[in-house]
Amino acid sequence: MTDPHQPQRPHEPQDPHEPQPDPQPEPGSAARTDAAVDARTGAGVEARTGPAVDARTDAEFEAQVDAELDAEFGPREAPPHLPQPGATIEQAFRRFWRGYARFSGRASRSEYWWATLVLTVVTFVALVLPGTIAILSENLTGSSSVPPVFVVAVVLSLAWLLGTIVPSFAVTARRLHDGNFSALFLLLLFVPFGSIVVFVLTLLESRPEGARFDRAR
Numbered sequence: 001m002t003d004p005h006q007p008q009r010p011h012e013p014q015d016p017h018e019p020q021p022d023p024q025p026e027p028g029s030a031a032r033t034d035a036a037v038d039a040r041t042g043a044g045v046e047a048r049t050g051p052a053v054d055a056r057t058d059a060e061f062e063a064q065v066d067a068e069l070d071a072e073f074g075p076r077e078a079p080p081h082l083p084q085p086g087a088t089i090e091q092a093f094r095r096f097w098r099g100y101a102r103f104s105g106r107a108s109r110s111e112y113w114w115a116t117l118v119l120t121v122v123t124f125v126a127l128v129l130p131g132t133i134a135i136l137s138e139n140l141t142g143s144s145s146v147p148p149v150f151v152v153a154v155v156l157s158l159a160w161l162l163g164t165i166v167p168s169f170a171v172t173a174r175r176l177h178d179g180n181f182s183a184l185f186l187l188l189l190f191v192p193f194g195s196i197v198v199f200v201l202t203l204l205e206s207r208p209e210g211a212r213f214d215r216a217r
Contacts, residue, residue: 080098084111087110112174112175113202126160133149
């Protein structure tokens with residue numbers, strides 16, 4: 001407590017060269033300052049480079065480009081050990097031969113059934129062609145001798161039939177894998193009515209659990 005009778009010291013002038021204490025910021029002012037700096041910095045960046053691009057925008061753009069390319073040129077081809085959804089007949093037949101003896105991996109329904117359709121048509125032609133040539137030759141020439149073209153047709157037909165045995169079993173095994181079934185179900189083809197079971201299994205849709213059969217080589 002100040003004594004009223006004590007003489008007061010005169011006010012001393014403040015030295016301008018004496019360092020002044022830093023003013024204490026008000027509560028919350030630092031946060032407001034940081035937010036203002038961030039806002040000004042973001043506005044400056046956008047003014048120089050344009051609005052920030054969302055990662056989802058890039059993904060949507062890539063998906064749109066992929067869809068347009070797929071619509072124009074067909075779906076992009078998957079690796080040989082993976083299924084090809086929405087495979088075209090050309091892709092299916094090409095993958096049928098590329099996976100000649102590949103019993104691992106998977107094959108989509110479109111990939112399997114397009115290849116099976118082509119295989120069935122060509123096999124039918126290969127079986128019918130030699131006999132047709134023999135009949136036409138006999139009717140046209142009146143001779144029962146075997147024409148050379150008949151021999152060529154027989155050789156080509158046998159080559160086709162023998163050459164498609166292994167890839168036919170392989171693509172069926174991959175189709176079973178795509179439905180999450182073991183390729184051992186192929187053994188049912190050698191028992192009565194077992195082919196009906198295999199036929200039904202190849203009609204089933206793809207299941208993600210079938211990825212356990214994927215093995216790139």
